[in-house]
Amino acid sequence: MQRLLVRRLSSVATQGRRGCSSSRSTAAEINDGADAVVPEIPPFDYAPPRYDGPRAAEILRKRSEYLSPSMFYFYKKPLNIVDGKMQYLFDQDGRRYLDAFAGIATVCCGHCHPDVVDAVVRQTSRLQHSTVVYLNHAIADFAEALASKLPGDLKVVFFTNSGTEANELALLITRLYTGCHDIVSVRNAYHGNAAGTMGTTAQYNWKFNVMQSGVHHAMNPDPYRGAFGSDGEKYARDVQEIIEFGTSGQVAGFISESIQGVGGVVELAPGYLPAVYESIRKAGGLCIADEVQSGFARTGSHFWGFEAHGIAPDIVTMAKGIGNGIPLGAVVTTPEIAQVLTRRNYFNTFGGNPVCTAGGLAVLRVLEKENLQHNALLVGSYLKDRLKALQQKHEIIGDVRGRGMMLGVELVTDRKQKTPARTEISHAMDQMKDMGVLVGKGGFYGNVFRITPPLCFTKEDADFFTEVMDIALSKL
Numbered sequence: 042m043q044r045l046l047v048r049r050l051s052s053v054a055t056q057g058r059r060g061c062s063s064s065r066s067t068a069a070e071i072n073d074g075a076d077a078v079v080p081e082i083p084p085f086d087y088a089p090p091r092y093d094g095p096r097a098a099e100i101l102r103k104r105s106e107y108l109s110p111s112m113f114y115f116y117k118k119p120l121n122i123v124d125g126k127m128q129y130l131f132d133q134d135g136r137r138y139l140d141a142f143a144g145i146a147t148v149c150c151g152h153c154h155p156d157v158v159d160a161v162v163r164q165t166s167r168l169q170h171s172t173v174v175y176l177n178h179a180i181a182d183f184a185e186a187l188a189s190k191l192p193g194d195l196k197v198v199f200f201t202n203s204g205t206e207a208n209e210l211a212l213l214i215t216r217l218y219t220g221c222h223d224i225v226s227v228r229n230a231y232h233g234n235a236a237g238t239m240g241t242t243a244q245y246n247w248k249f250n251v252m253q254s255g256v257h258h259a260m261n262p263d264p265y266r267g268a269f270g271s272d273g274e275k276y277a278r279d280v281q282e283i284i285e286f287g288t289s290g291q292v293a294g295f296i297s298e299s300i301q302g303v304g305g306v307v308e309l310a311p312g313y314l315p316a317v318y319e320s321i322r323k324a325g326g327l328c329i330a331d332e333v334q335s336g337f338a339r340t341g342s343h344f345w346g347f348e349a350h351g352i353a354p355d356i357v358t359m360a361k362g363i364g365n366g367i368p369l370g371a372v373v374t375t376p377e378i379a380q381v382l383t384r385r386n387y388f389n390t391f392g393g394n395p396v397c398t399a400g401g402l403a404v405l406r407v408l409e410k411e412n413l414q415h416n417a418l419l420v421g422s423y424l425k426d427r428l429k430a431l432q433q434k435h436e437i438i439g440d441v442r443g444r445g446m447m448l449g450v451e452l453v454t455d456r457k458q459k460t461p462a463r464t465e466i467s468h469a470m471d472q473m474k475d476m477g478v479l480v481g482k483g484g485f486y487g488n489v490f491r492i493t494p495p496l497c498f499t500k501e502d503a504d505f506f507t508e509v510m511d512i513a514l515s516k517l
Contacts, residue, residue: 080508082477083501089124089131097121125152128495142481146334146493149362150407160403164396179395183402197379200393201370204333204360205233211356212237215294215327217381223292228261231303257283262310265440273313281320294327299346302334305484306449314350330354337362341418341445367400413496421445424503435514450490461486472513
């Protein structure tokens with residue numbers, strides 16, 4: 042292991058407010074006072090300003106009293122995050138953490154990237170809001186730049202405020218264009234939590250008992266847990282059977298993530314999407330690629346996740362990485378399909394807001410200028426290799442999967458039975474947090490580490506991450 046320091050945990054120094062200092066741990070948090078090997082967080086030349094605001098306990102009290110009880114948080118002791126810079130976050134005491142979750146695969150350029158901040162501040166100081174009933178260059182410039190990143194005739198952009206909104210609009214467009222109502226989605230998928238998208242979401246954890254009509258959920262082409270392993274064409278037959286036995290033979294469309302994010306970073310079996318797209322189009326339907334999490338260079342090998350499958354969707358939805366944390370989403374389709382919204386008035390007050398679109402354009406420029414797609418491929422592949430090495434060491438790791446900087450590590454208590462290690466992952470996350478690493482979790486059973494860091498993540502960060510995970514898993 043690299044950069045490992047053998048320390049008496051009770052004497053580990055507090056990571057100070059000078060950004061280059063070491064990670065802080067305490068005896069009670071890590072190992073009950075015993076000697077332990079603690080990784081050193083990579084040096085970083087940034088010190089956040091002193092925070093004098095409310096402490097975690099006060100914020101938690103207000104949150105409990107005034108915010109929705111449906112809101113949840115990670116960790117036994119929730120973190121009060123007050124500052125961020127690139128791939129690092131800082132808590133109320135100035136302690137630095139490596140962010141391997143990026144606000145749920147959202148921060149792509151890095152927290153508070155100066156180019157994005159500058160673009161947002163400049164636009165805010167000049168014009169904050171006007172709506173699309175007036176002309177403004179920010180929305181047009183960003184739409185043009187965004188269209189240039191998509192293949193073929195995908196060049197008409199509708200801006201929204203989130204991924205849920207984008208998917209809702211895509212479903213509406215699909216049904217209007219085809220004149221059909223039936224949508225095929227994939228089990229274990231997550232596409233949002235509004236009326237239409239909740240129907241296409243296929244995990245009961247995220248579904249309320251309200252009207253959700255016209256959606257058929259196909260077998261999930263999961264190479265790890267699925268019935269047919271990595272044989273994508275066998276899974277695709279289920280979609281054909283849904284068309285034949287569950288619909289009139291005509292469908293509105295099919296929606297799928299390229300890699301299931303909330304579902305636990307599940308890569309779809311090879312050959313699945315091309316076969317499904319063929320069946321859907323023969324039934325008169327449109328194909329929607331949900332790129333909310335896998336888009337904007339996150340997978341490394343391609344700018345969009347669907348490109349790795351060799352397919353050409355009719356509609357692409359996106360959010361999260363599009364704005365590096367700005368509330369922004371988009372639907373991109375062809376000029377012909379886009380015409381359906383002219384049948385009535387379609388309007389979105391904040392969609393295409395000049396501040397958001399100015400920030401979105403800055404994100405695209407940063408991705409290109411700093412070659413972050415290549416970094417996602419290079420560092421993501423390196424990190425995946427290191428995680429696979431951990432799999433050989435730790436029996437609890439059942440699967441390592443994903444592309445670029447969208448990776449998943451599934452924990453199981455029994456590799457043969459693939460029994461989800463739900464309790465263990467929560468304990469490991471707390472251990473990792475105490476050593477200075479923040480990571481997400483997901484999957485239907487809540488037993489998958491979701492590793493989706495900012496794309497500026499370095500090999501040194503990858504080393505630190507895997508060393509911390511190694512220690513945390515060793516303590517289970």
